[in-house]
Amino acid sequence: MKSLYLSLFSLAFGLAILSCTTAGNTASLPQATLPDTPLFKRDTISITAVGDIMIGSAYPSKSNLPKDDGINSFKEVDTFLKGDIVFGNLEGCFLNSGKSTKCKDTSGNSCFAFRMPERYAGIIKNAGFNLMSIANNHVGDFGLKGREKTVQILDSLNIHYAGLQSHPFSLFSKDSVRYAFCAFAPNENTVSINKLDSAKALVAALKAQADIVIVSFHGGAEGARFEHVPRKNEIFYQENRGNVYAFAHGVIDAGADVVLGHGPHVTRAVEVYKNKFIAYSLGNFNTYGMFSLKGPNGSAPLLQLKINGKGDFLSADVVSVKQDKVRRLTLDTNHTAFYKIRSLSNTDFPGHQLDFSVKGRISLKNN
Template sequence: MQKTLLFVSIFVLSYSIQAQKYSKEAIDSMYSITKITQEKLKTPEFIKVMAVGDIMMGTDFPNNSYLPPDGKGPFDDVNEILTQADLLFGNLEGTLTDEGKNAKSCSDPSKCYSFRSPERFGKYLEETGFDVMSIANNHIGDFGAKGIKNTAKTLEKHNIAYAGIFAQPSTIFEKNGITYGFCAFAPNKDCIKIHDLKNAKKIVTELKEKADIVIVSFHGGAEGHKHTHVPRKTERFYGEDRGNVYLFAHTMIDAGADIILGHGPHVSRAFEVYNNKFIAYSLGNFCTYSRFNLTGIKGYAPIAEIEIDKEGNFIKGKLHSAKQIDEIYPFMDKNKKALFEIKRLTEEDFPESQLIFNDDGSFFQQKE
């Protein structure tokens, strides 16, 4: 009898241990399934990318008279729009450094356009929600290697991804369950070259293997109000080869890029949709305090809102019109001049894209 009871006790104990084991395995399995489901739910079906052009929030070179007065943030009057982005991009037109000597040869410093924004201004970019910035442009080297290094450190301090210099041609980062690859190009000496299509294709192809969405930025094209159109050929300005931005954009998309964001001409240019991918050929000036000519169309400051799917295909967009006046940070433009300028240029330069713009700024591709 005692042996029988002992056997029964051992059997019950063994069953209880196995039941606990299977229960734990079941719980672990359910937890794993729940976690995967939550991750899928967290990943957005559509992504709202916002992009703006040149940003130079003020410079202390050659003196502090080119810095804004304390108290007002650079993006205070446009934050209501910018903070709605799932991903926010801008071009940093200059440096963020408290150190470094002017690298340009200027007999009169007051006429030397070198931009040195204080490192403390990095907080404005973070507070507004900039996720990624291009530093590939003709002003990143204004204060030499020290200025480039400090700019990179400042952006890192404020959790902003960046690319476009020799030390960092590209970058990969994650947000809301989406992995982004980003690279940036320019014709200038301190930057990854826009002219080297072979190298640019290699960078984009490698990013595409690792990232869900690949974004390419370029600083290129001739400058000023006479150069609002995309000529579909190499552009030269002051004797410098500024790249063939049309060929560059199409080549990058063919290599795997999902969005192309251009800047450099200091004026707005057309939008295009090529193979279901969005291209902005120039987003002009956006937040450029003093030292910039902001008359007429140079003061238009478009905010491009692009909705894409998880494969990077263009779904729809909205163009928010802001503007600038010298020594006044960007503010929303009730007359929507940036919208009407880009609408006109897009219809003239890329009618094949069949982009339809509405008066509220929304736009979409009319497909046959």
């Protein structure tokens, strides 16, 4: 029976991965070691989640690196980067050298191509991160070389990741809990957010092997004009950035326990659907250099999410942070991100069952 189950599971995985790739791509199933720990239900699992991370790019010049060489990038918030899972979106690649064909302007005035020095990966690891999405529009800024170096470094640091067609998912165990993680984006060489049936097939296959399935997406239009969650495809710069509402609900229908969104560079609403938590955009968390930090782009949440052993939402503490070009990443005593989440959730999801009455805390209303 066990061998039959594993055969069926392998078949489901193969079909899911095959359908996630683009035409002509022959990416094979990654050789993941499936955890064989017994099913174990803990009372509470803690997931800390943030949005985009790019702590300094050496391209097109070293002037886009912080003066402290990134060492203090997380100094003001590192006491909050704790949990069973500490997640962020890696908005760029790790690579020491090379030019990007993406940018014609190499003066640094309008070139949005990011390669963090390889040594910066250790700074991110030491800050506490153990799970990262690499499904976004900047992981491929330096082509195959940048993507391959990035996954090599993440592997060496034991940081779990997913999102490339060559690395669509990750399976791992921590403290007797079996986790699965997959990530999606609308960009080349990433697992597509716009192929919902394929995404659901992958999530369902992962759920067959994991206690907790975490899904990440990089989707939606960008900037302060796009804080709200529309229930339709978002077209931005003539690119289909996905229907993030349909995507989030679809992967939860398929078995996802937590959905973490990023991409718009601003904070968006949160929702609990079928007892599962969705963050539609976690904004710019730590983005040095070329990123706009004006207005809503400069504030973001650091979410400390609690779920039970079944993956159901219990509560979330929202630590509001802010960035500017001088002080960089700091705590926001005005709680801007929390109040923004409350306002947008009330507007975008009227009738929700979330309680925002305690400052900095999201919980379920008492029925």
